[in-house]
Amino acid sequence: MNQRFLGLLGLGALFVAVSCRPPAPEIEPGEPTLRRLTEAQYVNSAHDLLGEDVFVPTGMEPDTRITGLLALGAGQTALSPRGVENFEAAAYALAEQAMEPGRAEALLPCSPSGTVDAACAEQFIEEFGRRAWRRPLTADEVGPLVDVATNAADVLESFEDGLEFAIASLLMAPHFLYRTELGEADPEGRWDRRFSGYEVASRLSFTLWNTTPDDELLDAAEAGDLDDDALLLAQVERLMADPRARAGLSAWISDMLHLADLDDLEKDPSTFVYVTDTLGQAARTETLMGFEALAFDDEGDLRELATSRRTFVDRELAALYDLSAPAREGFGEYVHPDESLRIGLLGQASFLALNSHPVSTSPTLRGKFLQEVLLCRTLPGPPADVDTSIPEPTEDAPTLRDRVLRHLEDPACAGCHEVMDPMGLGLENFDGIGRFRTHDEGALIDASGDLDGVDFDGPLSLAQAIHDNDDFAPCLVKTFVRYSGGRREVFGELEGLDWLSGEFAFRKHRLGPLVENLTLSPLFRQAGALDVDTEPDEGEAE
Amino acid sequence: MSILPSRRTVLRGLLAGSAVSVGLPILECTLGPNGRAFADGGLLPRRFGLFFWGNGMLPDRWNPTTSGEGDAWELSEQLAGLASVKDVINVITNMQVRMPNTIPHWTGTYGLLSGIIPIGEEGNHTCSGPTIDQIIAAELGGETIFRSIEAGARPGGGGGVSFNGPHSNNPAESSPTALFERIFGANFIEPGSDGQVDPKIALRRSVLDAVLDQSNDLRGRVGAADKARLDQHMDGIRDLELRLGRLEEDPPDLAACVLPDEPPPDETYATIRESHRVISDLLVMALACDQTRIFSNQLTHPIDNYLWPGTDRGHHQLTHDEPDPQPQVHEIVLQIVDDFRYFVEALRAVPEGDGTLLDNMAVLATSGISLGRTHSLDEFPLLTAGSCCGALKTNVHYRASSPENASKVILTMMRAMGMLVNSFGEGDAETTDTLSAIET
Numbered sequence: 009m010n011q012r013f014l015g016l017l018g019l020g021a022l023f024v025a026v027s028c029r030p031p032a033p034e035i036e037p038g039e040p041t042l043r044r045l046t047e048a049q050y051v052n053s054a055h056d057l058l059g060e061d062v063f064v065p066t067g068m069e070p071d072t073r074i075t076g077l078l079a080l081g082a083g084q085t086a087l088s089p090r091g092v093e094n095f096e097a098a099a100y101a102l103a104e105q106a107m108e109p110g111r112a113e114a115l116l117p118c119s120p121s122g123t124v125d126a127a128c129a130e131q132f133i134e135e136f137g138r139r140a141w142r143r144p145l146t147a148d149e150v151g152p153l154v155d156v157a158t159n160a161a162d163v164l165e166s167f168e169d170g171l172e173f174a175i176a177s178l179l180m181a182p183h184f185l186y187r188t189e190l191g192e193a194d195p196e197g198r199w200d201r202r203f204s205g206y207e208v209a210s211r212l213s214f215t216l217w218n219t220t221p222d223d224e225l226l227d228a229a230e231a232g233d234l235d236d237d238a239l240l241l242a243q244v245e246r247l248m249a250d251p252r253a254r255a256g257l258s259a260w261i262s263d264m265l266h267l268a269d270l271d272d273l274e275k276d277p278s279t280f281v282y283v284t285d286t287l288g289q290a291a292r293t294e295t296l297m298g299f300e301a302l303a304f305d306d307e308g309d310l311r312e313l314a315t316s317r318r319t320f321v322d323r324e325l326a327a328l329y330d331l332s333a334p335a336r337e338g339f340g341e342y343v344h345p346d347e348s349l350r351i352g353l354l355g356q357a358s359f360l361a362l363n364s365h366p367v368s369t370s371p372t373l374r375g376k377f378l379q380e381v382l383l384c385r386t387l388p389g390p391p392a393d394v395d396t397s398i399p400e401p402t403e404d405a406p407t408l409r410d411r412v413l414r415h416l417e418d419p420a421c422a423g424c425h426e427v428m429d430p431m432g433l434g435l436e437n438f439d440g441i442g443r444f445r446t447h448d449e450g451a452l453i454d455a456s457g458d459l460d461g462v463d464f465d466g467p468l469s470l471a472q473a474i475h476d477n478d479d480f481a482p483c484l485v486k487t488f489v490r491y492s493g494g495r496r497e498v499f500g501e502l503e504g505l506d507w508l509s510g511e512f513a514f515r516k517h518r519l520g521p522l523v524e525n526l527t528l529s530p531l532f533r534q535a536g537a538l539d540v541d542t543e544p545d546e547g548e549a550e
Numbered sequence: 551m552s553i554l555p556s557r558r559t560v561l562r563g564l565l566a567g568s569a570v571s572v573g574l575p576i577l578e579c580t581l582g583p584n585g586r587a588f589a590d591g592g593l594l595p596r597r598f599g600l601f602f603w604g605n606g607m608l609p610d611r612w613n614p615t616t617s618g619e620g621d622a623w624e625l626s627e628q629l630a631g632l633a634s635v636k637d638v639i640n641v642i643t644n645m646q647v648r649m650p651n652t653i654p655h656w657t658g659t660y661g662l663l664s665g666i667i668p669i670g671e672e673g674n675h676t677c678s679g680p681t682i683d684q685i686i687a688a689e690l691g692g693e694t695i696f697r698s699i700e701a702g703a704r705p706g707g708g709g710g711v712s713f714n715g716p717h718s719n720n721p722a723e724s725s726p727t728a729l730f731e732r733i734f735g736a737n738f739i740e741p742g743s744d745g746q747v748d749p750k751i752a753l754r755r756s757v758l759d760a761v762l763d764q765s766n767d768l769r770g771r772v773g774a775a776d777k778a779r780l781d782q783h784m785d786g787i788r789d790l791e792l793r794l795g796r797l798e799e800d801p802p803d804l805a806a807c808v809l810p811d812e813p814p815p816d817e818t819y820a821t822i823r824e825s826h827r828v829i830s831d832l833l834v835m836a837l838a839c840d841q842t843r844i845f846s847n848q849l850t851h852p853i854d855n856y857l858w859p860g861t862d863r864g865h866h867q868l869t870h871d872e873p874d875p876q877p878q879v880h881e882i883v884l885q886i887v888d889d890f891r892y893f894v895e896a897l898r899a900v901p902e903g904d905g906t907l908l909d910n911m912a913v914l915a916t917s918g919i920s921l922g923r924t925h926s927l928d929e930f931p932l933l934t935a936g937s938c939c940g941a942l943k944t945n946v947h948y949r950a951s952s953p954e955n956a957s958k959v960i961l962t963m964m965r966a967m968g969m970l971v972n973s974f975g976e977g978d979a980e981t982t983d984t985l986s987a988i989e990t
Contacts, residue, residue: 042776075674086718086779092786366864389672396870542774
């Protein structure tokens, strides 16, 4: 009852906040897609199912970035034979730990009466299976798994050893490895198809926590609560209030900003004396702590990702940034002073180092990233068969700005480089790993340029120009919707995206309202039609 | 005193790159694609593999100026490092990948290896069909524990060159330790020993049967694109079932097969050249032990900004920015060629029948472009090694008199492997001709 009461409160809040607002428009959603769990989702789910102290294998199959997001790759790529092999081995590694003394007692809902106890195995498979597959198993699904368990128990002469094989089977099943949010005919007739309660639970949990639903969310699905606006909102509020939402939604930011690539930073230590093996990891922590503080502690305007002066650094980053470390150990809060040129994401080592070469900056890579990732613009790759060389520094033309001028002089290059290079050149005061500098090859850096007609001169005004740009906030919204849905938007959803962006702006670009508006809207709950009768073309899945 | 080395000694000899000589019963190559060999002293299988590196080369310094067979041609400046293996390789020049070069580095990679124009654009591209290694694996990979093995020195997803189909990549294992564990770890059965009778293997197969049934149920409820993905997944499960079945058979008794020592920990390699040599050694022994007959050995990704020893910028950046004559790019190509030399020598160091492992296989070495600066698909870098059981000549530099379709090289490889195919590639890349200049 308590939960329902909270839900009603939530509904009240919703009416107060949005009663004068336009309702979410009708949409025609795209076809749902199976999404393989990302590595982080697999690890988080395994811990949730078996305990924080189990060892979870990693590196089974790389996550692949498609259209800028690993979340979209998870919805398109197929598993390799090596991946199948690795997931099988991982399933047994987990199953073995599940049946270790101490853990087995906690997981088993019954005491086995002997080596073979089909009833106890069945009870376990039903309970554990519901958590692993994020929905109850059908009788047809439970039966063969009980057979696996009892047969193995018979051969191995141990109930627990036998059950390991059923657990492994559950954990290598497509129903665990893929999020099977495929939709159902809407029994209430609100839409043609909707995501079922269990599917909504899964969508909520993976979007907000980046892991499998907890028991309370599955119980809410079972009770039909997630088909109800007010009770759904109550669950959204519960999930958002839980500390897991911080790491969960940081996964969105991490995916959007390609922070996973910081594990493979390639920097020349003789050029960059501040580079260390742990720089990438520290830089990722800085960016994500900044996001968490802005989005959760301050409940602030997400556009301040570009302009916030407050950040979090450890001793390593403090040395790189040439400031006194705010904390003796770990990360501490630091506010860049007015005279500093370090601001928001544009002043952070994560973005600056990722979008640079191993020995130098790259105005082109930085500009391309800002255009594509923060403003959601599509830039074609360089045309083939074009001479891409740039001149070496000379006395007359020492800086990178002088040298990449040739991008703008050649009309074949200028079309794209005009929008990329100036933004990147605005950040030339930060070297290839993000250390501040005033000179390049002995010449003073000129960091002026313009973004869509707005002049800037250096990182501060460039960051402000991005913050104010009409495409920035809608780009955050679009990326979030793609991330949560695992696919690109289709034409029939564009109006819904526009509406969501409008509400995002109205609610001062705060994360909480964005999450609530999305998760209660058809963009999140209405399912598109499935083309189930078409057989795939041989060799061409697209 | 005994002159026969212990197995460990044999391995150390191999790892040092020196030849070892252990007698084997005289065997013959299989005539067709499906012969099972070894265990009963029968026929030897043919093997195929790719050796791939990213960012191309410098055609003007790569192409030999003389052509022909044997002494009629001499190695070029960039290929001079192959002198010790000149008699077992071929150089093929003036070939082009015939398709619109819309995705630099990837059009050439996917286009050459699959013969089809890739799908998508930069940031969202994939190979349109299976690559040559997987096409051959579909015919020949079913006899061994591993249908194919993909390995490469560079970590990071998305850079593997072996594809089963669109968005279906076979990631390259970049950790020597993980590669060792996979091939020679707990599941490895020493040659000549009895097959494993561990009852858990049969149980694992029954679990895979259950998972296949579950997958089939799901398959009926998803859209066409997801069906194709699940089909791929289910192929992988069936593949694994077959592999488990092989664990219960007696392994082939191969004199040249020795269990390698565990490689040094991953973090101890100073450069990818060091880890790549260990990976190459492990692949060689995987072939010698008949754990697989198909592989890809990837030095770097199609686009790769690795900071090579002796250079001051990343490889990709250098190919674009360094002024002519690109001395640092040249220096990198020499290192790549040397790494290929190492691999070829290691394959040749394994005795097999009355020849060597290399005699019973074909290796195709290539990149995703030729001249890096312009992402050129002309003058494509193409090398082969091994005579593939006598199907291929060696010590040939074939230079086409006018630019020819690079698909011909792929078709030649398929034919050399005993596949009965008449054409390869689609559209402008289609060919029905092989390169008779390197065929026997």
